[in-house]
Amino acid sequence: MGFAQASKARAAADKFQRRQIDHPNFHNVTQGDALAHLSQVGDSIFRPSPKGTDRLCLSIAVAKHQGEDHPVVMTFEILEKKKAEGAAALSLGAELIITHGRHYHEVFEDLDEILASFVTPYMRNFNAAVGHRKFVAGNAATIREAANQQAGETGRAAICWGHKTEHDGQPRALPGFFELCCVLSPNKKPAMDCFQVTPLGFWYSQEMRTSLDNVSDAFKRNLKERMRAPSRSQQNARLGYGVPQAAADAQYATQSAYAPTAEQQAHPQAYAAAGWTQESYAAYVAQQRTAAAAYGMQVQAAAPAAATNGSAAGWAAGGWAAPSSGHAAAGYGSQPGSYPAGGASRVPAAAWAAGRHASNPPSAPQPAGLRWDGTA
Structure with missing residues (x-):
């Protein structure tokens, strides 16, 4: 807040209407x-x-x-x-x-x-x-340092808390929030959280706690549960999610994740994990069948006939660079991104490598049950 804004805020705070309230x-x-x-x-x-x-x-x-x-x-x-209304409105409600x-x-x-x-x-x-033995005066860095020191000295879990402060270490305009820090064991990274003081107790983790010991126990319990929780990839596998992977070919992937496999398609959450609905996936498959078929025809048209495979002019006519030695026999283009023309040449890894794809199938996400030649 700038000086002018701060001045206006102070001026507004200083303006009030006198009230008729009798209380010491x-x-x-x-x-x-x-x-x-x-x-x-x-x-x-x-x-x-x-x-x-x-x-x-x-x-x-x-x-x-x-x-x-x-x-x-x-x-x-x-x-x-x-x-009350009128002049009596200046009295207490x-x-x-x-x-x-x-x-x-x-x-x-x-x-x-x-x-x-x-x-x-x-x-x-x-x-x-503030009077508790676990209270530490200072900012978040001081609280973390105290928790680390206690864990190192005792060899056990240590919890500290202190006033929640702004980044510059100054008390907040509205105190009452306390920063929690827990180190489960020496050399472990400190975990941070916070609780709030209220007249009813201590608000922590969406519950009102009646004591600070209850806050400490809940904090340690939450931290241990988070450590035991499976990773996201483990959760995805357990729920039948698809495996996220960056798209390698925008023409073949309008989503940046693999679609569910045939076995996973029984689980609606498998679609959601990859950013699909069952309806959007069905539309995607239909779209990619058309695109794959068109691309397959392009490859077939671009590859020269067997009689002209040895001719550079034959390759140029299809829009391809001349193949290196041995490429003509395999029947595929040497242009980056090309796919084997078809038949047995789709099987050898070398056929895919010529188009700079690592293996069969290529690295782009492949709709379940759909081959790259556009057939089911």
Whole structure:
């Protein structure tokens, strides 16, 4: 964000309409002035929202880093519902709603209930995370280093966590996310993940965990399961998928993967693995039958008759370069990409090599059950 944009953002945050709310923790102050009321970790303040009179801001001092004057502050938005009209709209709504991520949505009756049922349990869980023996102060690199060191000293799996930070190592604008690091054994590559503190517990791996030990156990379990999981190629083979391979000839492959073999075609997922549907594959086979037949006729037409195989003019008439010694007897062209003319000459590997194909069949994806001369 540029200087001008940052200035506009600060100016917008400083604009609010004074509210008529009687509560010791509510103050008609801006975001910047709220810091004066948040000197100690755990302090909280309600203040007007710059977005309008249908919501409030709740700011909580969650941590304080050594050497810094101000604490790290988390701000939550409180949506007000069932509000009075007219001048009374500046008072507090009858329903107060806090939504925290996708996993927390609670309705409160008043500000005291928010302090008791949201702020207090949130700070209890946050303090448990930063006060835990596995907590490491620092950025992701520091956390990985600590996990590696612990694994090396103990010879066992080690887990550490710390505040999730931006790439420059500075705390995020909205803290509450913790970076997890696990080293299953010495010399193993560290694995990273993260969890989030909430008033209800610790949100990790799409579940609310009631304790940090539960988070650690789930992290190690997930990591071990990922290590035991078969590779993608193994999964493909087990499900009857086709074998992915880059197309060698665009004329013969509109998809960049092999189509399923005859045995695999009973499995719909075999088509999906190669990027096909059964309908698109059927259309592809029909298209390639036509193309292969046309190409086969081109080869037959281009190859000179047996009587003219020894004549350079005979090859030139078909649009081919003159064959080297011995090519005429095999009956195939020497031009790159050419295929054997047919019959017995399709069998020897040398016949395919003359067209710079490694073997029979050529390396381009071949529709199941379709030969390159266009016949089934």
